[in-house]
Amino acid sequence: MTRHPWVVGNRWDELDGVEPDALPRVSVIVAHYDQPSELARTLHALAAQDYPRELLEIVVADDGSPGVVAVPEGVIVARQDDLGFRLAAVRNLGVRSSSGDVLCFLDADTAPEPGYVRALTRLPALLPEALTVGRRRHADFSGIRPDAPVIDAASGRELPEPAWLAEEYARSRNLRDADDRSYRFVIGAVMACSRRLFDETGGFDESFTTYGGEDWEWAHRLWQAGAVLAHVPDAVAWHDGPEWSERDGSGLERANAQTLRLTTSIPVAGSAPRGLWSDAPDLVVRLTGAHTPAALFIAVDSLLAAFPRARVVLHAGATAPADDPRIVVGSGLADGAGLDARVVWEIERPIVVLDASWITECVAGLGAGDVGTVALRAADGSALGVLRSRRAVRRADRWGTAEGFEVARLEAPGIRLLRADPRVEAWVGGWGGPDQFG
Numbered sequence: 001m002t003r004h005p006w007v008v009g010n011r012w013d014e015l016d017g018v019e020p021d022a023l024p025r026v027s028v029i030v031a032h033y034d035q036p037s038e039l040a041r042t043l044h045a046l047a048a049q050d051y052p053r054e055l056l057e058i059v060v061a062d063d064g065s066p067g068v069v070a071v072p073e074g075v076i077v078a079r080q081d082d083l084g085f086r087l088a089a090v091r092n093l094g095v096r097s098s099s100g101d102v103l104c105f106l107d108a109d110t111a112p113e114p115g116y117v118r119a120l121t122r123l124p125a126l127l128p129e130a131l132t133v134g135r136r137r138h139a140d141f142s143g144i145r146p147d148a149p150v151i152d153a154a155s156g157r158e159l160p161e162p163a164w165l166a167e168e169y170a171r172s173r174n175l176r177d178a179d180d181r182s183y184r185f186v187i188g189a190v191m192a193c194s195r196r197l198f199d200e201t202g203g204f205d206e207s208f209t210t211y212g213g214e215d216w217e218w219a220h221r222l223w224q225a226g227a228v229l230a231h232v233p234d235a236v237a238w239h240d241g242p243e244w245s246e247r248d249g250s251g252l253e254r255a256n257a258q259t260l261r262l263t264t265s266i267p268v269a270g271s272a273p274r275g276l277w278s279d280a281p282d283l284v285v286r287l288t289g290a291h292t293p294a295a296l297f298i299a300v301d302s303l304l305a306a307f308p309r310a311r312v313v314l315h316a317g318a319t320a321p322a323d324d325p326r327i328v329v330g331s332g333l334a335d336g337a338g339l340d341a342r343v344v345w346e347i348e349r350p351i352v353v354l355d356a357s358w359i360t361e362c363v364a365g366l367g368a369g370d371v372g373t374v375a376l377r378a379a380d381g382s383a384l385g386v387l388r389s390r391r392a393v394r395r396a397d398r399w400g401t402a403e404g405f406e407v408a409r410l411e412a413p414g415i416r417l418l419r420a421d422p423r424v425e426a427w428v429g430g431w432g433g434p435d436q437f438g
Helices: 036-047 087-096 116-126 150-154 163-171 195-201 214-224 252-263 293-306 357-365 390-399 424-429
Strands: 026-032 056-062 076-079 102-107 110-112 130-139 190-194 228-240 283-287 311-314 327-329 343-347 351-353 371-377 383-389 406-411 415-417
Touching: 026 036, 026 087, 026 116, 036 056, 036 102, 036 110, 036 150, 036 228, 056 087, 076 087, 087 214, 102 110, 102 116, 102 195, 110 150, 116 130, 116 190, 116 228, 130 150, 130 214, 150 228, 190 195, 190 214, 195 214, 214 390, 283 293, 293 311, 293 351, 293 424, 343 390, 371 390, 383 390
Parallel strands: 026 056, 026 102, 056 076, 130 228, 283 311, 283 343, 311 327, 371 406
Antiparallel strands: 102 190, 110 228, 130 190, 343 383, 351 415, 371 383
């Protein structure tokens, strides 16, 4: 049976029990700043991995620690100047200094169990689009020598795991049922991906220069590029100390700063501002062709009433029906005036959205499950355009086939084609039935 380098949607569980034909070379990137004892424990734990040593490369990515960074022979040290907290930049530096086909990220204070690398890198070795996250457990290692086997060191010293994270992994079947907000469950200290996916999506955003958020922004960017998210509970690494919310300096001010930073980077419901203007639209509607002013007005007005944060792109020769920054007269770019949205709706004839409940729900969930494209039709069978998720488009571009997502053909209740002479008065006044428009 031929096995493709992709799965439909997020169905990574179809590969349960499947092992790579050949193990890849893995580079473990250990982010570090001035934690010599914690780093020593993590490097000892990496030396005890059950992964073939000749296929395992260890890179300590140091964020400007004072003095010498002591590592065993064969471990690469990549250092950058101390210009403040630059975790995103130092992880990128570690990747540039590595050579593996699969990248495995750890923090210096997070020591892996012996089977960690093998378990966490299995899916990225099978699926170049896979982004896996392990299980970060917590223990108090104070007074325990760094070369003690990590499972022995943690025994009897376990600290509570974050309940919200465990509950989400259980609810989502270890992220099998991931959605646009599942980036929140990808923990930077315990994750892995292919080098191909990392390079294609551009690495971590180095404008993040305070604690937190750089891993979530990166995970969301990979998801929107068609990545497959999976939690691997058998890949266990032990963090020395309590979870983030229990640490000093992790109060409301710090949490708010992280959330505010991400509102500008992740324009999806539940993460983006609820009313403020966003430069990154969630939906772009492209309406092609020349149409009457009345039909164009009602079509655009009804679309923006249903999707206030959308952009409507008209063809280059069109006249915008209003002076509204959400209306873009096309620049000729194939991607819709350069706008990169989570969903694009391509329409050839003007429509009117009379009841938005169904279509807003459809757009909200597109690309999160198995369906990446929806061809819409009216009750009479007439075409109402095609919705395409960015995840489906990016995956199709990557593999040269649309088989990575399903295509659905659905009737869209509450939407009708507009005739050339709809009654504008009936639309703006809110009176009259569908016969006034279609």
